[in-house]
Amino acid sequence: MIYLTEKIGEEKITNQLLKIYSLLFEKYKDQHWWPADTKFEVIVGAVLTQFISWRNVVKAIDNIKERNLLDVYKMHECDIELIKEMIRPAGFFNRKSVVLKSVIAFLIEEYDGDIDKMFYTSLEVLREKLLMVKGIGPETADSILLYAGSKRIFVVDAYTIRIFTRLGFLKGDEKYHQVQQFFMNNLPTEVDLYNQYHALIVKLGSECCYGKKPKCDNCVLKDLGCTL
DNA sequence: GCCCAGGGGGCTC
DNA sequence: GAGCCCCATGGG
Numbered sequence: 001m002i003y004l005t006e007k008i009g010e011e012k013i014t015n016q017l018l019k020i021y022s023l024l025f026e027k028y029k030d031q032h033w034w035p036a037d038t039k040f041e042v043i044v045g046a047v048l049t050q051f052i053s054w055r056n057v058v059k060a061i062d063n064i065k066e067r068n069l070l071d072v073y074k075m076h077e078c079d080i081e082l083i084k085e086m087i088r089p090a091g092f093f094n095r096k097s098v099v100l101k102s103v104i105a106f107l108i109e110e111y112d113g114d115i116d117k118m119f120y121t122s123l124e125v126l127r128e129k130l131l132m133v134k135g136i137g138p139e140t141a142d143s144i145l146l147y148a149g150s151k152r153i154f155v156v157d158a159y160t161i162r163i164f165t166r167l168g169f170l171k172g173d174e175k176y177h178q179v180q181q182f183f184m185n186n187l188p189t190e191v192d193l194y195n196q197y198h199a200l201i202v203k204l205g206s207e208c209c210y211g212k213k214p215k216c217d218n219c220v221l222k223d224l225g226c227t228l
Numbered sequence: 229g230c231c232c233a234g235g236g237g238g239c240t241c
Numbered sequence: 242g243a244g245c246c247c248c249a250t251g252g253g
Contacts, residue, residue, distance in 0.1 A: 135236065
């Protein structure tokens with residue numbers, strides 16, 4: 001499952017990935033992810049950002065903060081209709097309100113609402129548990145694990161696949177897990193690197209490789225021969 | 229109006 | 242297991 005890109009040359013995949021990382025970091029700098037004040041906020045944001053621009057998520061989270069409800073137990077007690085109202089800007093509010101309630105119930109039932117306690121659980125076990133919550137898929141689970149729990153897991157999203165397919169590393173039809181393994185097998189196992197790399201990919205994706213028709217006139221990856 | 233956004237689940241065949 | 246469809250708001 002190695003697709004050595006001809007565009008970059010014959011360097012080892014690891015070096016290629018690190019080179020891309022360097023170019024991205026050089027241009028976009030530290031992204032300071034996840035943009036949140038607390039681990040609970042990371043979890044809420046990870047659910048709300050599903051298939052929605054972060055801009056909309058900020059509005060939803062601000063609504064929750066304004067009412068001083070961004071707290072495990074307060075949200076647990078909160079009427080679901082109020083939750084729907086607050087998260088409305090983030091779209092799919094009927095579903096996401098249920099997902100939030102489910103995650104919070106999971107937190108309380110399994111870990112007494114203590115998020116730090118949750119992260120004492122091993123990565124593999126906790127990942128499986130999170131995936132059992134309806135509405136939590138691989139990307140959401142991994143975002144929570146990496147960005148709230150500082151677990152060593154690489155987050156894959158649509159931009160990751162789109163960009164690295166266009167760069168020639170992927171065919172584009174790989175499963176989430178395969179893409180994740182590609183990065184984890186070829187990158188140093190470092191939480192900070194995983195954190196920053198995904199954030200930079202999202203930055204590049206939302207700024208440059210936007211949509212099906214890329215607009216990459218000033219794309220940093222052109223230095224690599226990328227013809228996105 | 230159109231396309232797209234830091235996905236996920238359920239259904240069909 | 243690969244296709245579809247649905248979810249729903251907001252910015253460009």
